Amino acid sequence: MIVCSCNAFGDDEINAFLSGIPDKRTSVKETYKACSNGKKPHCGACTQHTLKDMVDEHNKGIKAPDDPPAP
Numbered sequence: 074m075i076v077c078s079c080n081a082f083g084d085d086e087i088n089a090f091l092s093g094i095p096d097k098r099t100s101v102k103e104t105y106k107a108c109s110n111g112k113k114p115h116c117g118a119c120t121q122h123t124l125k126d127m128v129d130e131h132n133k134g135i136k137a138p139d140d141p142p143a144p
């Protein structure tokens with residue numbers, strides 16, 4: 074499925090990137106850069122919807138460095 078029509082990449086590229094960093098949080102910007110071979114977004118639609126949703130899902134449950142320790 075195509076996620077970014079401006080720079081032509083899809084969920085396969087996004088899933089490949091995210092599965093390569095299973096224990097590391099990431100950002101939409103970092104993921105976009107990796108999946109588009111360093112290109113910048115044009116319209117930005119994917120960064121506010123599908124790509125953002127996939128990154129948010131990936132980051133769920135991964136502890137951020139500044140998260141407080143569990144009680």
Ligand code: FES
Binds near residue numbers: 076079119
């Ligand atoms: S759809 Fe991704 S930048 Fe336009």
